[in-house]
Amino acid sequence: MEKVIVICGPTGVGKTKLSIELAKKLNGEIINCDSTQIYKDLNIATAKVTKEEMENIPHHLLDIKDISEDYTVCDFQKDARLKIEEIKKRGHVPILVGGTGLYIKATLFDYQFKKEEKVNLYDNLSNQELYDKVKKIDSKVDIHLNNRKRLIRFLNYYHNHHTSIRENKTDKLLYDTIIIGLTTDRKTLYERIDKRVGIMVEDGLLEEAFKLYKKNIKTKAIMTPIGYKELFLYFEHKITKEEALNKIKQNSRRYAKKQYTWFNHQLDVTWFDVNFTDFKKTIDEVLKYINSKDDKYLL
């Protein structure tokens, strides 16, 4: 049986470290599932693995796009599935690693992204008008009146496919999957996140951000991740450096919190409490679990 292994969890728990150790043991190759690490030039703020950390383990879907380009879950699904097949063909184990839940889910499950033409027929409508339109098409959808982005998406979807997006739900899994979640108590995680921001600064976060700032192109790729937009405000003298860094910490904590909500409710995750003082124990625990699920990977 050919498994696909997934490592998910909040930002800052040690997914990267575990993924490399697992890849070494299981003859694996890593597929990045982090929406911001797809892009080139976004390294420190996105906590991207360094060449040294990789330890010669093949990594895929890192640095594949320029910051001026757009990339969506639809692109990722296509790319990731291709990579999974390639890795399997080599007789290796695909290990999906990242914190972007939607990307992981869309890859693993039978999400259908059919061809669409881009339309912006709805930009001038008020939220109420959008909402009424949506309700008229499908009275059962529960997109909130204020969630303009989702309302427009619904209408665009309907325009293209003439069905309600709600009917797109699926629980059909395309791969034999083991989903491993890394976790720790909230307090420890938050401390790690705060500390990591300090390390990022030492590693040159401000320089990286300033380089992007000077380009003066505020693309989606730059403005989405946590770390740049906050520092841009500092560069524009709107807030102090201290405030910017605190904002980065806070946004990271909130992000981690949201990731928990997502993973807990959207995927069937088996959680492992990380042992930070002896990470080997965590690795062993996870390996043991994988082994119990599939005895092909003997230790």
Place this chain on the structure above:
RNA sequence: GGGUCUAUAGCCAAGUGGCUAAGGCAAGUGACUGCAACUCACUGAUGCGUUGGUUCAAAUCCGACUAGGCCCU
């Protein structure tokens, strides 16, 4: 030691005798199939420093106490 001002949720605060104590921030919870590190929603004081009193009715008025700020000594 004397005078004076203040005390409402983790923080900032509105409220100046009468519906169930505004709001913001922080925090927590949740939704989420084409921007997902996105977008959006929900949640908080049975109580107004403590304690007596006035009143049909007190966060609101009066007294004492406690704590803090400022001024004087």
